[in-house]
Amino acid sequence: MPYVVDFVNVSTVGLESSPVAESLAGLRANEARYFKNKYDHVFTVVPAGEAPQALDWVTRILAEEREIVIASPALEVTSFEVDGIRMAYVFYESGLSVNVMYSIDEAGKRAVGFKLSEGMDVPEELASRFKFARQKSKLAGVIRGSYFVVKGAY
Template identity: 65%
Template sequence: MPFAVDFDTVSTVGLRANEARYFKNKYDHVFTVEPASDAGSTVDWVSRILEEERGIVIASRPLEATAFQVENILIVYVFYDNGLSINVMYTVEDSGKRAVGFKLSDGMEAPAELASFKFARQKSKLAGTIRGSYFVIKNEY
């Protein structure tokens, strides 16, 4: 069952506060997640993009996922048990921008399958120091 991520009174259950605050402030969207076991098609879609675009297979187990559309952008997140967050921002129009983003939790080392990426640091009041990277999607999904 999906549940809203609370960023006002930050809880430890389903904590995705950094993303929840961003989407609430920018798009007035309530960020909800569901167990990955209930979001198989979402997890599979992200896995397919990673494998077909870059040959990446994430070794960690997916815990939660979400998929929603704001304006003309399909946004998908998968959160893994090692602290990795992967998001896909996929503009609906044929000529739109599309990318996959990776975020590493505070203190997390990059998983071996992402060793070729350079990660930039970002400070978050809700999530500590986040490191992130991305790549542009070239094909249609």
């Protein structure tokens, strides 16, 4: 069942099984606020099992680009297009958020971003490969993030 993410009244709906549910909900709300303010897009998520194609797309890109397999179960996903960019997000039980930004135009930007919820450790599968920068968010506390550029065609 789709859930419209509210960035005014942050809720842990759909994320209750995460040990960092509150900060993961803040991270999800932070993304919702960004897309509403920048693109006037309503950020809506569904349980991972209801959108296997979005989860498979992100999983495939991680595996083929960097041989990364996320160990944590996926809780929620979303996939949409804004301003010529295909976006997909996966929110994992561990508190990790993975997003793929894939410009539809061949010359556009394509990248995978990782964001860590406050209170979670860096996942083992990412720890030796990426350095994480910190940013503060009113909704999510301290977010640690990293990314890599996508080289292949998906």
